Amino acid sequence: MDPTNSHHRRHGAALIATLAIAASGCGGVPPAWFRPNMVESTKQRLTPAQESQVATVMLALFGTPDQPVAMPETGLDQAKLDLAAGPVHSDVTGKKNGLYREHCAHCHGVTGDGLGPTAAFLNPYPRDYRPGVFKFKSTERADKPTRDDLVRILHNGIPGTSMPSFALLSDTQVDALVEYVKYLSIRGETELNLMRAFFDLDDDAEGKLPQAREFLVDEMLTPVAEKWRAADDARIAVPEMPADIDLAASIAKGKDLFYGDKANCVKCHGVTGLGDGQANDYDDWNKAIVEIKKEVTGTAERARETKTSGMSAEALAEHRANLAWVDRFHHVLDGDAHRPRTIPPRNLRQGTYRGGRRPLDLYYRIHAGINGAPMPAAKGTIPPEDIWHIVNYVRSLPYGFDGELGADRTTTASTRDRF
Amino acid sequence: MKNLVIARIATQGVAALLLATGVVPARADEWGTITGRFVYAGSKPTAADIKADKDVEVCGKHKLVSEELTVGADGGIANVVVFVRDKDVKIHPDLAAAKGGTVTLDNKDCRFEPHVAVVQTGQSLVLRNSDTVGHNSNVATIKNSPSNSLIPAGGESKVAFTSEEAIPAQVTCNIHPWMKAWVVVRPNPYAAVSKADGTFEIKGLPAGELELQLWHEKAGYIGEIKVGGTTEKTAKGRKKVTVKAGDNAMGDITLDASLFKK
Numbered sequence: 001m002d003p004t005n006s007h008h009r010r011h012g013a014a015l016i017a018t019l020a021i022a023a024s025g026c027g028g029v030p031p032a033w034f035r036p037n038m039v040e041s042t043k044q045r046l047t048p049a050q051e052s053q054v055a056t057v058m059l060a061l062f063g064t065p066d067q068p069v070a071m072p073e074t075g076l077d078q079a080k081l082d083l084a085a086g087p088v089h090s091d092v093t094g095k096k097n098g099l100y101r102e103h104c105a106h107c108h109g110v111t112g113d114g115l116g117p118t119a120a121f122l123n124p125y126p127r128d129y130r131p132g133v134f135k136f137k138s139t140e141r142a143d144k145p146t147r148d149d150l151v152r153i154l155h156n157g158i159p160g161t162s163m164p165s166f167a168l169l170s171d172t173q174v175d176a177l178v179e180y181v182k183y184l185s186i187r188g189e190t191e192l193n194l195m196r197a198f199f200d201l202d203d204d205a206e207g208k209l210p211q212a213r214e215f216l217v218d219e220m221l222t223p224v225a226e227k228w229r230a231a232d233d234a235r236i237a238v239p240e241m242p243a244d245i246d247l248a249a250s251i252a253k254g255k256d257l258f259y260g261d262k263a264n265c266v267k268c269h270g271v272t273g274l275g276d277g278q279a280n281d282y283d284d285w286n287k288a289i290v291e292i293k294k295e296v297t298g299t300a301e302r303a304r305e306t307k308t309s310g311m312s313a314e315a316l317a318e319h320r321a322n323l324a325w326v327d328r329f330h331h332v333l334d335g336d337a338h339r340p341r342t343i344p345p346r347n348l349r350q351g352t353y354r355g356g357r358r359p360l361d362l363y364y365r366i367h368a369g370i371n372g373a374p375m376p377a378a379k380g381t382i383p384p385e386d387i388w389h390i391v392n393y394v395r396s397l398p399y400g401f402d403g404e405l406g407a408d409r410t411t412t413a414s415t416r417d418r419f
Numbered sequence: 420m421k422n423l424v425i426a427r428i429a430t431q432g433v434a435a436l437l438l439a440t441g442v443v444p445a446r447a448d449e450w451g452t453i454t455g456r457f458v459y460a461g462s463k464p465t466a467a468d469i470k471a472d473k474d475v476e477v478c479g480k481h482k483l484v485s486e487e488l489t490v491g492a493d494g495g496i497a498n499v500v501v502f503v504r505d506k507d508v509k510i511h512p513d514l515a516a517a518k519g520g521t522v523t524l525d526n527k528d529c530r531f532e533p534h535v536a537v538v539q540t541g542q543s544l545v546l547r548n549s550d551t552v553g554h555n556s557n558v559a560t561i562k563n564s565p566s567n568s569l570i571p572a573g574g575e576s577k578v579a580f581t582s583e584e585a586i587p588a589q590v591t592c593n594i595h596p597w598m599k600a601w602v603v604v605r606p607n608p609y610a611a612v613s614k615a616d617g618t619f620e621i622k623g624l625p626a627g628e629l630e631l632q633l634w635h636e637k638a639g640y641i642g643e644i645k646v647g648g649t650t651e652k653t654a655k656g657r658k659k660v661t662v663k664a665g666d667n668a669m670g671d672i673t674l675d676a677s678l679f680k681k
Contacts, residue, residue: 142564196561199655200585262571264553267473267594278473281593284559302680369567374593376555376567380576 029087032065032101034058035111037130037188038336040195042329043292053209054194057216062187065101065110068180073217074225076183083173084180099173100180103166112184114285115336122162125338128285129181130188132224133372136355137231141368141377144231150178152356160352182228189224238363241388253386254393263382263390268345268374273397275347284372286340293333293340300326343373351398362391450511451624451662453631455669457496457617460645461676464488469597471529474552478529478595486534486599488637488679495617496674498535499641500587500603500634502610503624504657511623514608521545521577524590524600526554526570531590531600535612535636538580538604546590547575554595558602560588567593580604587634601636624662631658638678645673 036058041051063069068085070076088098096102101110107126109116114128127134136153137145154174157165166174197209197220209215258265258273270277282290303322311319346354355361355370366387369377378387467485471478489497518539525532526548538544546556548570557567562582570576584604592598603610611619633641633656640656646669651658660667 142566196585203654203657261551261553262569262574264555264569264571264594267553278593278596281596298680302677305677371565374557374567376557376569376593378569381569381571381574 032087032110034062034065034187035109035113035115035336037113037191037195038332039289039292040192042325042332043295044195044198045325046195046198047207050198050207054191057194057209058187058191061190061216061221062183068183070183071217071221073222074183074186075229076186077179080176080179081183083176096173099169099177103169104177104181107162112181112188113336115338120338123341124161124343125285125341126162128188129185130192131285131372132185132189132227133284135370135372136361136365137368137371138236138364139231139234139368140236140379141371143234144228146232146235147178150181151175154178156356158354159357160350160354186221186224186228190221193220193224236364236367238360238367239384241359241391242385245388245392247392250389250392251396252393254389254391254396257382257386257390258393263378263386265390269348270345273348273394275345278345278374280342281374282340283343283374286338286343289333289337289340292329296326296329296333345374348394348397359388359391359395362394363387366390449626449664451626451664451667452620452622453501453624453660453662453667453669454618454620455501455672457499457613457619458494458671458673459490459496459617459676460494460673463490463492463494464676464679471595471597473595474529477550477552481528481530483528483530483597485597486530488635489534489615491616493616495613495615496635497613497615497617498601498635499613499617499619499674500535500537500601500610501613501619501621502537502603502605502632503607503621504630504632506606508607508609508629509625510607511625514623518542518608523547524556524602525549526556526592526598529595530598531592533600533612535587535601535603536590537610537612538602539608540580540583540604540606543577543579544602545575545577546570548572554592554598557591557593558588559590560584560602560604561586563588563604586640587636603634626662626664629660629662631660632656633658635674635679638674641674641678643675643678645675646670 036051036055041054046054061069061071066086068081070078070081083097084100086098086101088096088102090096105116106118107116107122108114108129109119109126112129114126116126119126132144134145134149136158137143137149139146139149151174153163154166154169154177156167157163166177169177194209194216198207201207201209257263258269259271266277268278268281269275299322303319303326306319308316308319351357353361355365365375366378366382367384368379369375378390382390466487466489469483469485471481471483486498491497518541521543522536522538523545524536524547526546527550529550529552536544544558546558546568548554551572553572554570555567556570556576557565558578559565560580562584563578563580565588566578568576568578582604583606584602587601587603590600590602603612609621609624611621613619633644633653635641642653642656644651644653644658660669
C-alpha cells in the first residue's frame with residue numbers, strides 16, 4: 001500500500017472519529033459551523049490548502065457559531081454576542097439564549113449569508129450580510145448603518161418583504177441581535193478580504209498569506225470594524241421641511257423634478273410611477289452571481305472548443321484544471337448561491353416603503369440613493385428643498401392627489417398628463 | 420571621519436537646494452520608456468450593435484457598439500491596461516511633480532469617454548455629463564467607497580480615490596444599461612491603456628527590473644502572451660521586464676482569441 005495514502009486514511013478516520021464524538025454531545029445535534037464563502041473562494045480559484053488557511057484564520061479571529069469571539073478590534077460586546085449565539089435554549093432562570101438561530105437563521109443562515117433553508121422560497125431573497133452592504137439607513141450610500149438603523153428594521157420589519165417585525169422582543173434581545181448581525185457582517189467582510197488577498201501575493205509567497213497579526217488583524221479586520229464604528233457619527237444632516245410649506249405647490253414642484261432631466265426618477269420608476277421604467281437591472285448581490293455565471297460559461301465553452309490531441313503536458317494540465325473549476329463552480333452555484341433575479345424599481349403607487357414610511361426615510365433614500373441597488377444618490381445634484389418636494393410628490397402618488405390611475409382621462413393626452 | 424561627515428552634509432545641502440529649486444536633472448541614463456502593441460490572434464471579431472431603448476430621441480442618434488472588445492483593422496486591441504505592479508517603484512521627478520489634479524470620465528453621446536480611465540491615488544475622477552439627457556455613474560470600487568451619483572445634463576460630480584484597486588472597477592449608468600466603462604486606480608503614475616491601434620507607452624520608468632501587469636475587461640488578467648514569436652505564460656497577468664535607459668520597444672504582444680471568450 002502507498003504509505004502516503006495510508007497516512008491520509010488514518011488521518012481521515014481520526015477526523016471522522018472526532019466529528020462523531022462532537023456530534024454525539026448534547027442531544028445528538030452536530031455543532032453549527034460557519035459556511036465558507038464558496039462563491040468568492042471559487043471565483044478566486046483558491047486551492048483546498050488556501051481555503052483551509054482562511055478557515056484557520058477565521059476560526060482564530062471570530063470563533064464558531066456556538067462560541068463567537070469578540071476581538072477588541074471589532075468593537076463588539078462579547079456578552080451580547082453570547083446572548084444571540086449558540087443553539088436555542090434557556091438557562092436556569094428561564095433566560096433565553098440562541099436568539100439568532102431562533103429568529104433569524106432560517107432565512108439569513110447561520111453564517112449570515114442569506115442562505116438559510118427558507119431563503120430560496122422568498123422574494124426578495126433575505127439579505128446576505130457578508131459583503132457589509134445595507135440598504136435602509138440614515139448614513140451616506142457607502143457608509144454602514146447606525147445601530148439605531150438596525151434596531152428600527154428589527155422593530156418595524158421591512159414592509160413588502162418577508163422580513164417581519166420583532167417588536168415583541170425585549171430591548172435587550174433586539175440589542176443582542178443587532179450586535180450579532182454586526183458580528184456576522186464584520187466576519188463576512190473580513191473573510192472576503194482574506195480570500196481576495198491571495199491574488200496580491202508575490203510569487204515567492206508560495207500562495208501563503210502572511211501570518212503576522214499586523215496583516216491578519218490590522219489590514220484585514222480592523223478597517224472593516226472602523227467603518228462600523230464611524231457610522232454612528234455619520235448620520236446625514238437633514239434640514240427640516242419648512243413647517244409652512246404649501247403642500248400642493250410642493251407636490252407640483254416634486255412632480256416636475258420627478259419627470260425632469262435632473263432627478264430623472266421617471267427613467268426607472270416609470271411614467272406611471274408603477275416601477276416599470278427599468279426592468280432588467282440587478283442589485284449588487286445578484287449581479288455578482290450573474291457575472292460569475294458568465295465567466296463559468298465562457299470557460300466551459302473555451303474548454304469544449306479546446307483540441308486536446310497533441311497538447312503539451314502543461315497545457316493539458318491547465319485544460320483539466322479549467323474543467324475541474326467549471327465543474328466545481330456548478331456545484332457551488334447550486335448550493336451556495338441563489339438563482340439571480342432582477343430588481344424591479346419600487347412601485348410608488350402602492351404606498352409600501354421598505355426602508356420606512358416617514359418623510360425622513362424617503363428623504364434619506366433620495367439623498368443617499370440605496371446602497372447595493374441601482375438607485376443613485378441625489379446628494380450634490382438636487383438641493384435639500386427640492387428633495388423635500390420629491391418626497392411630497394412621491395408620498396402623494398398612492399392617494400391619487402395627482403389624478404386617478406387611467407380611467408377618466410382621455411387617451412389622447414400624453415402619458416405624463418394622464419397620471 | 421570628520422571630513423566624511425562634512426562631505427555628506429555638503430552633498431545633502433546641495434541636493435536639498437536642487438530639490439527646493441526643482442532643478443534636479445533626471446539623469447538621462449536612469450529612466451526608460453516602454454512601448455508595445457497588443458495584437459489580436461484570430462479572425463477579427465465584430466463589435467455587436469447596441470440598440471438604445473432609453474432616451475431614444477437622444478441616444479438613438481448615435482451609432483452605439485459594444486466596447487467590450489475593440490479590435491482595429493490591423494488587429495490592434497484597444498483598451499488593454501498595462502501597469503507597473505511593484506509597490507515601491509521609484510517615481511520620475513517630473514511625474515511626481517505632476518501628481519494631483521483630476522481625470523475626467525465623460526458621459527458623451529450615451530457612452531463613456533474614455534472607455535478606460537486611469538487614476539492615481541490622491542487624484543479625483545470628474546464624472547461629467549456632456550449629453551442633453553440625465554445620467555448616473557455607478558462606480559463599483561472595492562477598496563474605495565463605491566458611489567452612484569446622479570449626473571444631470573451638463574453637470575458633473577467628483578469622486579476621490581485614496582486606495583489602489585486590485586482590479587479595475589466597473590462604472591455603469593443604471594439609466595442606460597448599455598453604458599459601461601472602467602476605472603483603474605493605481606498608487607503611481609505608471610499605467611497605460613492601449614489606444615485604438617493597440618499601441619501603448621509608459622514613460623519615465625526607473626531603469627532595472629520591474630513587473631508589469633496586463634489586464635483586459637474580457638480577458639481579465641491576461642494569462643498568456645506571445646512576444647517575438649515566443650509564447651509565455653503570464654499568471655495573473657504578471658510579466659517581468661528589465662527596463663533599460665531610453666527606449667524599450669516590446670514590439671507586438673500577441674494575445675490569442677481564446678483569452679477573450681468570457
